[in-house]
Amino acid sequence: MATSQPEEQRLIKGIIAGCGNRGLCYTRYALIFPERLQIVGAADPREARRTLAQSAFGLSDDQLYNDWREMAEKDKFADFVLVATQDRFHKEPAIAFARKGYHILLEKPMAVTEEDCKAIADACNESGVMLCVCHVLRYAPANRMLKELADSGEYGRLVNIQHLEPVGYFHFAHSYVRGNWRRLDESSPALLAKSCHDVDLIRWWMGGSCKAVSSFGSLSEFHPDKKPAEATKRCIDCPLQDTCAYSAVRIYQKQGWFAGHITEGPATPASIKTSLETTNYGKCVWQSDNDVVDNQVVNFQFDDGRTASFSMIAFTEKLCQRETTFFLTEGQLRCFGDEIEAFSFKTGRKKIIPCPTVHPAGLGGHGGSDYHLMHAFVQAVAKDDPSFIVTSADDAFASHKLVFQAEKSRVEHCVVDIEDM
Numbered sequence: 240m241a242t243s244q245p246e247e248q249r250l251i252k253g254i255i256a257g258c259g260n261r262g263l264c265y266t267r268y269a270l271i272f273p274e275r276l277q278i279v280g281a282a283d284p285r286e287a288r289r290t291l292a293q294s295a296f297g298l299s300d301d302q303l304y305n306d307w308r309e310m311a312e313k314d315k316f317a318d319f320v321l322v323a324t325q326d327r328f329h330k331e332p333a334i335a336f337a338r339k340g341y342h343i344l345l346e347k348p349m350a351v352t353e354e355d356c357k358a359i360a361d362a363c364n365e366s367g368v369m370l371c372v373c374h375v376l377r378y379a380p381a382n383r384m385l386k387e388l389a390d391s392g393e394y395g396r397l398v399n400i401q402h403l404e405p406v407g408y409f410h411f412a413h414s415y416v417r418g419n420w421r422r423l424d425e426s427s428p429a430l431l432a433k434s435c436h437d438v439d440l441i442r443w444w445m446g447g448s449c450k451a452v453s454s455f456g457s458l459s460e461f462h463p464d465k466k467p468a469e470a471t472k473r474c475i476d477c478p479l480q481d482t483c484a485y486s487a488v489r490i491y492q493k494q495g496w497f498a499g500h501i502t503e504g505p506a507t508p509a510s511i512k513t514s515l516e517t518t519n520y521g522k523c524v525w526q527s528d529n530d531v532v533d534n535q536v537v538n539f540q541f542d543d544g545r546t547a548s549f550s551m552i553a554f555t556e557k558l559c560q561r562e563t564t565f566f567l568t569e570g571q572l573r574c575f576g577d578e579i580e581a582f583s584f585k586t587g588r589k590k591i592i593p594c595p596t597v598h599p600a601g602l603g604g605h606g607g608s609d610y611h612l613m614h615a616f617v618q619a620v621a622k623d624d625p626s627f628i629v630t631s632a633d634d635a636f637a638s639h640k641l642v643f644q645a646e647k648s649r650v651e652h653c654v655v656d657i658e659d660m
Contacts, residue, residue, distance in 0.1 A: 248275055248617075248618070248621045248622070249621050250274060250275060250276070250277060250621075251275070251276055251277070251318040251319070251617060251620050251621050252276075252277050252278075252279045252316070252317040252318050252319075253266065253269070253276060253277070253278055253279070253317055253318065253319050253320065253321060253344075254278070254279060254280035254281065254282075254310055254316075254317045254319075254320050254321070254341075255278065255280070255281040255282065255283075255292060255320070255321050255323065256282050256307035256310065256320055256321065256322050256323065256324055256332045256336070257282070257283060257307070257321075257322065257323035257324035257325070257346075258281050258282070258283035258285075258288035258289060258291060258292045258323075259283070259288065259323060259325075260500060261323045261346050261373075262281075262283075262288075262292075262321060262323035262346075263288075263291060263292060263295065264602075264604055264609060265321060265323070265344070265346075265373070265609060265612070265613055266278055266295075266296070266321060267295075267601045267602055268602060268610070268613040268614070268617065269296060270295065270296070270601070271599045271601060271602065272617075275617055275621070276617055278292075278295075278296040278298070279298075279302060279316065279317050280298070280302050280303075280304065280310050280316065280317065281293070281296070281298060281302065281303055281304070282303075282304035282305070282306060282307040282309065282310050283305075284305055284306065285503065287503040287504050289303045289304075289305075307322075307324070307332045307335075308332075308335070311332065311335045311336055311339060315339050315340050315341065317341065318341070318342060318620050319341055319342035319343065319344055319369075319616075319620055320332070320336040320341045320342075320343060320344070321344045321345075321346070322336070322343060322344070322345045322346065323346040325419060325426070326348055326350070326351050326420075326426050326427050326431075326432060327350075327351050327425070327426065327427070329345060329346070329348075329349060329350045329351075329355070329359070330350045330355040330358060330359055333345055333349075333350075333359045333362070333363075333370075334358060334359060334362040337359075337362045337363045337366045337368050337370070338362060338366055340366065340368060341368060342368045342369040342370075342371075342619075342620050343359075343363055343368060343369070343370045343371070344371050344373065344616055345359070345370060345371065345372050345373065346373050347372055347373045347374060347435050347436055348427060348431045348432065348435045348639060348642075349372055349635060349636065349639050350639075351426070351427040351431065352643075353639070353640055353643045356635075356636050356639045356640070357636055359632075359636075360632040360633055360635065360636040363632045364632055364633070369619060369620065369625050369628060370631075370632040370635065371612070371615075371616045371619070371628045371630070372630055372635040373436075373612060374435075374436045374439045374440075374629075374630055374635065374638070375436065375604075375605045375608035375609055375611075375612045376436045376437070376439070376440050376561075376605065376608060377436075377439065377440065377443060377629045377630065378608045378611035378612045378615060378629065379594075379596065379605070379606055379607070379608040379611070380577070380594040380595065380596050380607075380611075381574050381576065381577055381578070381579060381594035381596075382440060382444075382574075384579055384592060384594050385444060385563065385565060385572060385574055385579060386443065386444055388565075388572055388579070388581065388592075389444060389565055389567065389572070390446075393569075393570070393583075394565075394567040394568075394569050394570030394571070394572065394581065394583060394584075395567040395568030395569030395570060395584075396567060396568045396569075397444070397445065397545065397565055397566075397567050398544075398545050398546070398566055398567060398568060399545065399546050399547060399548075399565075399566040400441055400444060400445065400546075400547040400548070400563065400564070400565055400566070401547070401548050401563070401564045401566075402437060402440065402441055402547070402548070402549045402550075402561065402562075402563045402564075403549075403550045403552070403561060403562040403563070404433070404434055404437050404549070404550070404551045404552070404559065404561055405552060405555030405556070405557040405558070405559065405560060405561075405562070406433060406551065406552065406553050406555060406558075406559060407553075407555055407556075407557060407558035407559060408484060408485070408553060408554055408555060408556070409484075409485070409490050409494075409496055409497075410497075410558055410559070411533060411553035411554075412461075412485045412490065412524050412553075413490065413496070413497045413500070413520070414433075415429055415432075415433070415529065415531055415533070415553070416461045416485075416524045416527050416529045416533075417487070417519050417520045417522060417524070417527055417529075418500075418519070418520070420432045420433070420531065421519075421527060421528070421529035421530070421531060422528060422529060422530055422531065423530055423531060426531075428531060428532070428646045429456075429531040429532050429533075429535065429551065430454075430456070430532075430535055430537070430551065430642055430645060430646055430649075431639075431642050431643075431646065432531075433551060434535075434549070434551045434642075435638065435639060435642050437549055437551070437561070438537070438549065438638060438641055438642050438645065439630070439635070439638035441539060441547045441549060442637070442638050442641055443638075444565075445539075445541050445545060445547060447541050447542045447543065447545070448541065448542045448657075449539050449540070449541050449641055449657055450540045450541060450542060450656065450657055451539075451540040451654055451655060451656050451657060452537060452538065452539055452540070452641065452644050452645045452648055452654070452655050452657060453537070453538045453645075453648045453653075453654045453655070454535060454536065454537040454538070454645040454646065454648040454649040455535070455536050455649060456532040456534055456535025456536065456551075456649050457532055457533075457534065457535075458529070458530060458531065458532050458533055459532075459533055459534055460533055460553070460554070461524050461525060461527070461529055461533055462525065462529075463525055463526060465525050466523065466525035466526060467479060467483075467525070470483075470523050470525060470526070471523065472522065472523055472526050473487075473515065473516070473521050473522060473523065474486045474487035474488050474489075474515065474521055474522070474523060475487070475488055475512070475515045475516055475521055477523065485524040487515050487520060487521050487522070488515065491511055491514075491515065491520065492508070492511055492512070492515070498511055501514045501518065501520040502514050532649075533552075533553040533554070534550075534551065534552045534553060534554070535550070535551045535649065536548065536549065536550050536551075537549045537550075537645045537648075539641075559605075560575070560576055561574075562574070562575050563575075569583065569584045569585055570582055570583045570584050570585075574594075576606070577593065577594050577595055577596060577606070578591055578592060578593050578594055579591070579592040579594060580592075596608070596611075598610035598611070615627040615628060615629070616628060641657070644657055
């Protein structure tokens with residue numbers, strides 16, 4: 240993937256379907272590089288989110304829409320659309336805008352069923368538009384360096400990968416116990432919602448074909464059977480609020496973590512208090528209506544006898560700072576962020592390979608990978624060159640299909656044999 244930005248590049252125009260956190264995060268690129276990207280429309284059913292988009296991008300009232308369908312009904316007026324609606328509502332806008340000739344920037348996961356993912360990929364292929372699924376981790380310099388080192392042969396043949404996603408205890412409580420991704424019937428399995436790009440990474444790193452997958456996982460902690468005897472239904476009147484690790488009062492009011500995500504408007508002491516009193520974000524983590532797993536392991540069998548394992552765990556200090564080890568026939572590679580520790584069996588020497596992520600302020604999400612993804616996608620659209628995008632529509636679908644197979648294994652307690660992907 241090319242990474243250098245040409246001095247002169249045509250200005251492209253984008254629209255946003257879904258002005259939540261991710262919808263407004265990726266499009267900050269337009270604020271930092273207004274000569275490269277202009278946002279010319281935004282749709283969201285929530286007035287507060289439309290107002291944020293209007294303020295950020297200087298949109299007029301007639302550039303705001305209550306429903307993405309209003310934008311889709313108009314003649315094509317932008318180069319691409321960012322689809323960042325809730326996961327269950329990706330399919331319809333992605334297909335509608337693809338058929339109108341828009342290139343598609345699609346927040347992960349693609350959709351919540353294998354059939355819907357395939358329908359999106361097919362629609363983009365048939366319409367001749369580019370689809371970039373936001374598998375941001377493929378754009379991280381350290382992950383790209385791991386791939387380069389493994390493919391180089393310098394450390395022999397890659398035989399096994401161990402990959403960990405530490406979600407972070409308060410992040411999991413916010414998003415997957417109290418938040419939008421807490422229930423299967425309202426969102427999707429945690430492996431799909433949180434870790435589909437980790438499964439994508441493993442498939443990309445390994446290359447070749449995955450032949451079989453098995454998975455185990457459960458909702459081990461966050462259910463009524465684990466509730467402390469003194470805990471009340473809401474944290475705001477709970478006697479344990481000062482000592483409970485998962486207290487909403489502690490997380491949102493005292494620490495300020497994710498506070499801006501639980502209120503409709505600005506996060507003020509009054510609006511946070513109202514949310515804790517009236518919304519799911521104020522509920523006890525042991526008395527919410529969540530049902531997605533809080534820990535899961537996935538094992539992969541690839542061709543040529545190669546294997547990989549992945550763990551997603553809620554109960555961690557680190558917040559989404561992945562830990563990865565490659566075991567090769569002539570060496571070992573370990574990555575814990577922005578550097579790789581490489582050990583050669585041939586020389587008996589270890590070296591540290593820095594992989595710094597340089598990104599502008601405001602686009603540091605996922606360790607700067609949000610910036611690298613947007614940088615690549617904007618170039619792809621401006622130059623009409625899909626090679627800047629590291630996942631094709633079919634490639635993204637294949638990774639999602641592997642997630643669905645892993646979840647089938649977990650639910651049905653079986654090893655799933657996989658057709659060539």
